[in-house]
Amino acid sequence: MTASAPSGLSSVGIVGGSLAGLFHAVALTALGLDVDVWERSGGRPADRGAGIVLQPAVARFLREFCGVEPDRVTVPVTHRQYFAADGGVDVLPMRQQMISWGTIHQALRDALPAGRYHGGQPVTGLAHRPDGATVRVGGADRAVDLAILADGSGSRHRGLVAPAGAPRYAGYVAHRGVVDEADLPRELVARFDGRFSFWDGDRSQFLCYFIPGDHGAVAAGRRRLNWVWYARADRSELDRLTTDRHGVRHGLSLPPGLLDPRVGADLLARARATLPEPLRRLVEHTAEPFVQAILDAHADRMRDRRILLTGDAAFVVRPHTAAATEKAAAEALTLHRALREAPSTDAALRAWERLSLAEATAIHRQGVGLGRRLGLDSPEATG
Template sequence: MRIIIAGGSVGGLFVSELLRRDGHDVTLLERSALGLEGRGAGLVAQSEVFDMLREAGVAHLATFGVVARERIHLDRAGAIVHRQATPQTQLSWDRLFRTFRERVPEGGYVGGRAVTGVTQEARRARVHLADGGVEEADLVIAADGLGSTLREAVAGPGAQPAYAGYVAWRGLVPEAAMPPEAAATLFERFAFHDMPGSQALGYLVPGADGAIERGRRRYNWVWYRRYTPEELAGVLTDAEGQRHDFSLAPGQMAPAAADALRADAARLLPPAFAAAVAAEPRPFVQAIFDYEAPRLVAGRLALTGDAAFVARPHTAMGVAKAAGDAFALRDALAGQPDLAGALAAYERARLPHGRAVVEYGRRLGAFLG
């Protein structure tokens, strides 16, 4: 079949890899013209991700990770009040993305082409683009993430994620930029600090180029904080005064807002976490959302990844969920004689799983929202 995937991040690349290997003619259309490398931190790989690496013949990527030897909890003064030996490996999102991006044949990945909608006939679908172009396909797959433009074509009007009541302030600090005292407390560990309605956590991840050697890694910190919907509008307003729907990228935050964040960290967080926040020159923020699609297919259009289900980051299941969707879609298309039957099988397989992951995220984040 001729297949178009809207969205060129890791989830879209997983689908492309599997369907191309099954002989389909696949093109990914990515809205960003600048590329997506450098946008990811570390990811905790679940079994579906390892399955994908083996399927693609790149299982060696699983060895390029940073290991946190234990989990620790800090009190406000910075003392370790609880520790548990639970080794965990953070792989490089950037290296994963780059590897699967490089596997796409020439012309199969097109940046700077934003999909705005899909229209369908009995035997074809038409993908409409922001530049006025139209592309035809037998099957269209929406892998366009949290802010999916195609979700409503499947799930109906108003099918948008619901704000969970809190945001994640974030930073990615080069290892060498971390103050020594903070590094001594936080490095080689998965660290937490809990307070009423808030949580800070952090861990080492590979460097921007996937490096895992000491001195070339990055410290990834996250600070969950509550905000009312009215306050959220201010949190997501950038330095130019423009309001964003879901997040602010590094460099978009107003300097005064970044200074206020650092001052709050010094007042509220353990010294090591406050130092990590202070060491990040370009903090960024993402609001936390929930979403469950009531259905995953409509005609020749199928939802995958965060276009279908948005689960809170506490689950560490975002990339794994996308990989599972890709496998289920591949298997359904290979195992059914007609497209309608295949997409129905895909929906039956993934609806219960997606709902379970979203509910799991709600339970994990209940003390924050």
């Protein structure tokens, strides 16, 4: 897809090389702009096997900007199944497609021209200038016409645009796990195949579904089963959950392979005491569970002159919405369209902020409402 941007806009610097940054990089490259992406971590940011429900904006982006047909890189779901406390199961038809973080990231990287993604190069400074911004990387300054902050919930430069938008802990965590299909008993695979599964407990929710395996493999036998278990945790409990087996505190998340054995034993004990049998067995077959704190962030603005906030750097939405990746893709599509159609760069950026802010605010409110209905929010943690 090719088009052109308004005159006077030629260079773009993007801070952050995860999905939000790459969506924008690919979309703006399609406008003929000179785009560079700087990512703090070296190599590809770890996806930890995260599963994602494919939504329309992501599907459109993959097809139109990456040349990737979504049906070829997703695992289809035909039904939802709801486990009850008494062991019963309700099954309802509902078609969806499931994808993995890694599959999307690889498609975006493949679509970005060589030499434009700079891993292991943190942006250490960012400042406004009259017609753009100055980005400091590796001790050198780079002038760009537009800077986009896509460096996630822990953005170090968010305050340049939205000083009051820092994330807050929502009072609960997501215990997560991914299991290779080949490592699961056949009867358990059959129980979850083609189904998006749910269980609602006391201030708790468990869900699971199949996602692509290594290198985006979607064939039976090569997929992975992704699960998430939401549970309340006050601040002291969060600290315990995210302190690794070596006593190192990680703050808001704990990667796979580092779980303290005592925390792992507690997770298994709770699974055996509360979860329906198929879900309990799934947790038991998970070699390396990990933990992520659920956060809220709500920016009151997404633009200051030629610096933009996007993705989790602007809004962190609850995962119950299944909309974080969709929101990032939609913001990139909106910016692409605005720059293509508006009479000037500044008019395009104003339109982008108005539309993106309204959509993100609605999704944020929806996610908070869903968390409250599930009884997950903790007033102590969110104060």
